[in-house]
Amino acid sequence: MARGKKKETLTPEERLQAALIPESEQPYKVPENWCWVKFGTVCKFENGYAFKSERFTKNQGIPVVRISNIVDNSIALDDCVYTTEIDIDSKYIIHNGDLLIAMSGATTGKNGIYDSDKIAYLNQRVGNIKVIDQTVLDPFFRNFYISSAEQQILNSAYGGAQPNISSSKICDMSFPLPPLPEQQRIVDRIESRFAKLDEAKQKAQDALDSFETRKAAILHKAFTGELTAQWRKEHGIGMESWEKAILKNVCKVNPKKIDTNGLPDNLEVSFFPMASLSEINGEITEPQTRLLKDVKMGFTNFSEGDVVFAKITPCMENGKSAIIGELINDIGYGTTEFYVLRCGEKLYNRYLYHMVRDITFRNKAKSVMAGAVGQQRVPKSFMENYPLNLPSVPEQTEIVRILDDLLAKEQQAKETAEGVLEQIDLIKKAILARAFRGELGTNDPSEESALELLYANV
Missing domain, CATH: 3.90.220.20 (DNA methylase specificity domains)
Incomplete structure (x- = not known):
């Protein structure tokens, strides 16, 4: 009986070539000591497990991370379900620092970092993007890249009204890989700039969150006579006129x-x-x-x-x-x-x-x-x-005049805060776009090429 052919073993050079993106397919130019690779070369992808919903509980067992738990680039466990299933393959266990991503639905591509030492399980249609070798890829560099690629991932999804993305699509994405020290400098530069933007964002968000409170306070003053106290004084009447x-x-x-x-x-x-x-x-x-x-x-x-x-x-x-x-x-x-x-x-x-x-x-x-x-x-x-x-109709008219003016100013302040938040998001996207083009002014062309690092580890 004839034996099957032995699987051909690729040489390191062949494996490297398989990992690299041909120059004609590279999305844009990057510094000379960077290289374009398939994302799956530096990260592995774990799909979630189809847990039995009848085994879900509200607060007993191990938390199960679903798409709804991916919130604002983090994982929120305060509204998750739990499972009592214990015979689960270890590949479905989520670890601190893992990057989770939604694989289906209207929020396909949204992602978040699991920042907890608690054991948790990965539910179906949630993917876990793990760094293969941290001497090649900094996990924080991975995080920022996937965050920047969220819209790209959604655009490449299939399925119309209920989009889906496959793990192979993500692994085949073109990924700009700088030398490891440059990755870390880029991460530091992004975090520094984002920290300043987040401070401004918080102030704008606080102003937005307090809009209804400020508006309610103004209306309370209107309907209790406080807004027109001066008007009544000028007209020689008091609250007894109400x-x-x-x-x-x-x-x-x-x-x-x-x-x-x-x-x-x-x-x-x-x-x-x-x-x-x-x-x-x-x-x-x-x-x-x-x-x-x-x-x-x-x-x-x-x-x-x-x-x-x-x-x-x-x-x-x-x-x-x-x-x-x-x-x-x-x-x-x-x-x-x-x-x-x-x-x-x-x-x-x-x-x-x-x-x-x-x-x-x-x-x-x-x-x-x-x-x-x-x-x-x-x-x-x-x-x-x-x-x-x-109050009398003349005082009602004065109250309305003051209210219209004050509420218009509050509405303008709200719209300004909303505009600031939108602008901050755009600035962040611009920073990330420049970061992955090597345009943040951090690259050192004398450093060893990422290609050498990749060759040593592929």
Whole structure:
């Protein structure tokens, strides 16, 4: 019986050539003492294990790292599942410093460092990218490279709406390999620059996180009279001028529909679905035009100057409310999930608008919502009987003037902070792009080429 052919053994030179990226396929030029290699030459890839979900527990056993645990370039174990399975191959054990990556779904390519000495297991569709030899590749250099390649990895995924990436795709990526000392200098330079950016990012994030708190404080001052203390002093009146009332006594909640008898069915009117209300700035952003015959039954009717307030979850909690502006043929309709609030002579509509958008009002409304989960609504009785401490209309007008000014400044500060965060992310991407081109000013051309190091270790 003939024996099979013995597997051909490659020489070191042949193995090196197999590891290198041909010059014609190299993405861009790098310093002379760098070399382009296949990523799988310097890193090995471990796929996760398909654990039995029926063996998952909330807090007993060994934690299992899933895609959802990869958060902000780290691994969050505070919301992970555990398994009681113990007969697991050691290759599925995660170690401190391992780089984990999402292999499927909308977040394909997101990655994070496991920074814990606790034993944890690798779940399916999570990959573990391990450095083969730390005398060739610095793990921190690997981390920054994969972080920079996140979008590239997602773009190379397959599967349409549910993208997937294979380990072979990642291992075949072209990887710029500098000499080890240069890798470490690059890591130091990146960390130094990122530290300064992270300090600025934290300040911008703090400003962003405190936006709602600052806004709530301003509104509290408005509805307790603090904003207009000077105005009252100038007008010779005190807080005794404020009257106690309930909303239905100064405002109609869902007033009667207008009489459309005699109007042609093909009359064009304004129509506002829930999606047309911006929860960010309380404006109507996408008004529609409908024919009267299509909306006069089964929809909510309103007039110019009315305040509309979303009564259903989660639209109410998100602050969907607006003042109705100019309407086509002076007629407007919208979803029945709006409460229509029509102010009487003692209530200025812009004052009411600010009041119902205030988090204090919405929190009280949320506490009384009723109905099935996902379909909870604010009862009409809550709206009608909501207690007010109401200033005069001239003072309401002054409060609105001050509020509009202060809230506009706060919104501008928020947008500035958001812009800073976006800019910082762009700067970080630019730093990484330059780092992997050898453009950070750290390269020493007299150092031994990475090719020599690779030859000695492949």
